Amino acid sequence: MKTSLTKLEGLKRSLVVELPVDTFNQKTERIIKSLASKVRIDGFRKGKIPASILRQRVGGSAKSDAANEIVTETLVDALKDADVSPAAQPSLVNVDTENSNSFIYTLEFEVFPEIKVGSLKSLTMDQINSKVTEEDEERALQDLQDRSTEYKTVKRKSKEGDRLIIDFEGLLDGESFEGGAAEGFEIVLGKGTMIEGFEKGLIDIAPKKTVEVAATFPEDYHVENLAGREAIFKVTVHEVGSPTEVKRDDEFAKKFGEKDFETMKSRMSKQMQVELESRLVQQNKDTAFSVLLDANDFEVPEGSVSAESLKLQQDMESRMEQQGMPSKGKLPAEMFQEEAARRVKLGLLINKIATDGEIKAEKDQVDAKLNEMALQYGESAQQMIDWYNTDPSRLANIESIVVEDMVAKHVADQAKVTMTDKTFLEIMSPQN
Structure with a gap:
């Protein structure tokens, strides 16, 4: 096998793969022979068709099938030989089956950019602090009372x-x-x-x-x-x-599925803390990643952006349908292009920082994130946890979230940060 890699425009590459012609000829002959007992030609008994006539009848399709098989069988080794990793499935752009010395095929694909993350210590960003106060807990209890009135x-x-x-x-x-x-x-x-x-x-x-x-x-x-x-x-x-007067007593708590008022109050306080912490992590993460993106500019694979645009389009159409607002025809993919490019770029940055910093999600961290998410499901919490734990692909999504959180914290820890205190209401109800 011989390979020749050529740099095209931007992140596009062309790879020419050359193999001994005997490899192609032998595979073609094998396919022709396998068809001998299946092909019917008037004037000849099944399986008794002369080789020259059989080759004339099925040779073209046999060559095509042989070429496809060879490309499939040698693709991984060819990429390894050329020391290149495509960002997506390569496209087969040319196959030369007429060369008397070699079987040659050409692939085109995009590669991921070589990312050099700028100094994190030079970044400046705002981050926020908050805590649940007695006034916040009182307001939440009052809201429950009002809703029970x-x-x-x-x-x-x-x-x-x-x-x-x-x-x-x-x-x-x-x-x-x-x-x-x-x-x-x-x-x-x-x-x-x-x-x-x-x-x-x-x-x-x-x-x-x-x-x-x-x-x-x-x-x-x-x-x-x-x-x-x-x-x-x-x-x-x-x-x-x-x-009518609503008293804060055990009967009041039972309306919300709790055995007594103190248990309800304790659970409510804990849930408020968890929800606030989750919102703080998300808002601080968004800020850190926004600053990181602004400080690192590089080209991203067009194919990756197109795939992400399609995913965003399908997600939007699915949400609209679930909300009883089916779209009239397909939403234009262009409207998702900018956000898709941002997500692809951010994903590459996160992966680079995580790899360089050996940042990985440990099992206890994944379990903690699952338990945090499960609080929103009440009595169905364990069912939700089991749903994730029984499918590695679902669990991988949680691992990705944990790694994102860790990378965002790593970025903020390195950067020059200005901390701002905000109230529970400002964090949880920013429109207020």
Whole structure:
């Protein structure tokens, strides 16, 4: 075997592989002989067709089959001989079966770039700290209480804390607007879930009454033509509900599947800590990787980017379908190209840093990550853990996440970092 590797444009390579012609001829003859007992030609008994006629009839396809077999059988050795590793499956671009001295085929493929990671010590980045406070735990308990509150219909006028069932229609300059009307809408007065002025205008209103309420959309409202504008809402109050007291006791805890209140409180506190830590790791990891990407520029294989674009496209279409929003036709692959290139580039950087730093996911780290993820599954936690542990490919995904976390920490540990303290709410509800 002889191989000749040629550098083409960018990361593309061409590999010419030359083998003794006897290898090709012998395989072709073997295939022709194997077809002798199967081919039917008028005027000849099955298996009694003269070799010259048989070769004339099936020689072309036999040569093609022989060539394909040889390429398949020798591909790995040819790449090893040329000391090259393709980024994806090579394409067979030419086969020369007419050379009297050699059988020659040509492959084209892309290779991964040679990555030299810049100095991590020269990087500067922000990272965040946070912790769960007693106020955060109290807020979470209060939220559970609020969600457990039942309302008793009353005939008196409304006051803060009451739940109203209303119909409303909003008008801007006397005209209705999209999303400005609803029927049978439930609102708890004093919760601040509606725009400024809306809830205040519904205090001290009797059931079955219709009133007009002036309310102003915030300047940063997500609908541009409504931002900062005052609207007049015509509101009909169908029902006023007075909240019943919800005590923080064992009966309260049992509504959430816990045996007593203290157990529920302890479990809730632990889960808040785990969720906060997970969010912190993810946000700090995103920041570290963003800085790392900006500091390291290199070409990535087009084929890898195309494959990642296709995966992102399929994932998006699948999510849209699950949410009852099937796309009309295929989403354009181009819309995923930039994110795909970013992911491929980041994956190569992570792999390089992990390899150079001998960063590997140990079993106890993988188990810890699984247990952390399982907290979200409640009573089904063990079932989720078993689902991952019974399939090596699934477990490999968790190992990859652990390695990513470790690489991100390694990058941040080397870099110049400015730490910023944020509250639990700022981390868990950044829109607030």
